[in-house]
Amino acid sequence: MKGDVHREYLSPDLNLLRMYRLYKEKNTTSSAKFWVYRDIFKQQSLNFGQPRSDTCGKCDAFFTKMSAATSEEEKRKIAVESELHHRKAEKAYTQLQSDTEWAKANADCHVISVDLQGVMYTPNLTHSNVYYQRQLSNFNLCLQELGKEDPAYMCVWHEGIAHRGSIEVASCILKWVKTKFTPLPKPEVRKLIIFSDRCCGQNNNWRMLNLMSMLISMGYFTQVEQKFMVSGHSFLPCDRSFATIEKRRKVSVLHTPDDVSKMILEAQPAKPFKVMRMQCEDFRHLPDSVLKRPAGLQITSK
Numbered sequence: 001m002k003g004d005v006h007r008e009y010l011s012p013d014l015n016l017l018r019m020y021r022l023y024k025e026k027n028t029t030s031s032a033k034f035w036v037y038r039d040i041f042k043q044q045s046l047n048f049g050q051p052r053s054d055t056c057g058k059c060d061a062f063f064t065k066m067s068a069a070t071s072e073e074e075k076r077k078i079a080v081e082s083e084l085h086h087r088k089a090e091k092a093y094t095q096l097q098s099d100t101e102w103a104k105a106n107a108d109c110h111v112i113s114v115d116l117q118g119v120m121y122t123p124n125l126t127h128s129n130v131y132y133q134r135q136l137s138n139f140n141l142c143l144q145e146l147g148k149e150d151p152a153y154m155c156v157w158h159e160g161i162a163h164r165g166s167i168e169v170a171s172c173i174l175k176w177v178k179t180k181f182t183p184l185p186k187p188e189v190r191k192l193i194i195f196s197d198r199c200c201g202q203n204n205n206w207r208m209l210n211l212m213s214m215l216i217s218m219g220y221f222t223q224v225e226q227k228f229m230v231s232g233h234s235f236l237p238c239d240r241s242f243a244t245i246e247k248r249r250k251v252s253v254l255h256t257p258d259d260v261s262k263m264i265l266e267a268q269p270a271k272p273f274k275v276m277r278m279q280c281e282d283f284r285h286l287p288d289s290v291l292k293r294p295a296g297l298q299i300t301s302k
């Protein structure tokens, strides 16, 4: 559960019965019954699947504070704060919708939502040896254009190529821009708005601001803006595509990173995703010093 730092998570492909079978395979002489195994397992700080990261920390805190509040005045104060927080989240959604309409009506205006999918492990086989070995992490960054017909772009790579931090996010956006656009002849204009959550390690950082400045100096755009959804309430259009991919992933056998790319390519037959395989060289040559950083500038996720 969120906030429980001591809890550890096992692969979402496992369950208690499968664990028990694996235990019996390894310990052939053990006479422990399933219920004994289950009781002991429940005493451990172990869970299946991923930690819940999509709940909102602020909403959780409001709920806890409200339950503990003793006076009416205290309760009213918390209610006002919570209301304000929800209005902010709603405003971000309204903005996303109106910008989408703006992009629909104007050919030279582009709005994208950017998000990273949860890690996909290979191989995803279910025989016992796989669970005792370290698996390879595969990453996918979705770049979905809103208000246009183009299918979503999925930038895929694995941990042997790069991590998944600010360099990687900015590099994927740069590659997407170079694939889709050519530099503008003057005096034409082209605008870009980037929507994402406010995660500092990935989307909300100095490197991203430098990238935006670079896109203008390279002549791809004349104006670039970045807008954030309220963390924990940021259901972006990318999430819908991720749900489609996850559905497919659950019924696919993935041995290698190539299988992940193929699975994504086939996940939505009616309007296939565009898969962009990121290579080592795509993650280089990305300066973070195009702009002069103002003294004392702090970038936070709050």
Ligand SMILES: [Zn+2]
Binding pocket: 056, 057, 058, 059, 060, 085, 232, 233
């Ligand atoms: Zn919230």
